[in-house]
Each structure stands twice: as structure tokens, then as C-alpha cells.
Amino acid sequence: MSLIEVMSSAAILADRSLLIVDDDKPFLQRISRAMESRGYMVDTADTVAEGLAKVDARPPAYAVVDMRLGDGNGLDVIEMIRSRRPDSRAVVLTGYGNIATAVSAVKLGALDYLSKPSDADDLHRALTQDGGDKAPVPENPMSADRVRWEHIQRVYELCERNVSETARRLNMHRRTLQRILAKRAPR
Secondary structure, three states, X not given: OOHHHHHHHHHHHHOOEEEEEOOOHHHHHHHHXXXXXXXXXXXXXXXXXXXXXXXXXXXXXXXXXXXXEOOEEOHHHHHHHHHHOOOOEEEEEEOOOOHHHHHHHHHOOEEEEEEOOOOHHHHXXXXXXXXXXXXXXXXXXXXXXXXXXXXXXXXXXXXXXXXXXXXXXXXXXXHXXXXXXXXXXXX
């Protein structure tokens, strides 16, 4: 590790500011209290706009951001945090997990991608993990339905969430694609 990396790591450990952005208010309050008890200085937001404003005012050392919010995509908040404070550590939290969005989150600078429901221990572990930690190999492989769903989600993300273009590329009727996208991921 270089001297700059050591100094950056020390600075981030000293600053325990945490921004949690989630539109589920009961979850937001519960996680906020739990993270405060772990020593974080917690600030919360329940919209993308409010999250961006708080990042603009004071970029946090740590962030937990929900992927889908009422007014937009939580990845916009992650992107702004990383541009304002490159040493920050961010985790994306979502109830709609898929590989394509996980890859997008990591490319924008998120450390980890957790699916709901996650508890404060999971979030703390993800925020403080070493970058070299490897995830365990899953015991059960994905079903064929899940693989198909993941492929559709990846193409949908590549088409910048344009349903018509995604349907064209997958050689699928647009309404059929819309029905698939509206459903939860198969197991």
C-alpha cells in the first residue's frame, strides 16, 4: 500500500459520516438507529433529489443507497458521491436484484450490492470489508428461468432501459417484455 492509500484509509476511518437513501421510511428509521449505535454519524434522505442535495452539501464517508426510489435511480447518488469524494465507501441496496444492475453499481463505485431485506450487520460488514474479500461460491445454481430473467435484465440495462429497443434486440413482443419486467425475479 502506498503512503497516499494509507492516509486515505486513515481519513475514511476517522470520518464516520453515513448517508442512507431509501424511500421505505420504517426501514430507513430502523437502519438509521442501528447504524448510529455502531458509531456512524447518520444522515438520511428518502428521494434521489434529497440525497443529491445532501451529497452536494457534504459528501459522506459511507453511503447506503436504495437502487429504486420514487423519483429516480439511486445509482445517480452513488455516482455523485464517488465524483465528490473518491475515497467514500458505498453500498447499493435493492429489492430487485439482478446481475446487470449489480455490475452497473460496481462500475459506478459501489463496494457491494445487497438485496433486501438486509440488516445493520450486513450493511456494516459490507461498508467495512476489505476490497480483496471474495464472496462464497453459491451452493445452488440459478434456475433456467432465473438465467433467462437475468439475460433480459442485462439487455434492458444495455439499452438504457428502453423497452422498445430491448424487445427488438431480444426478438420479443414489447408487451410481453413489459409483463416480464413488471414481475419479480424467479428463484
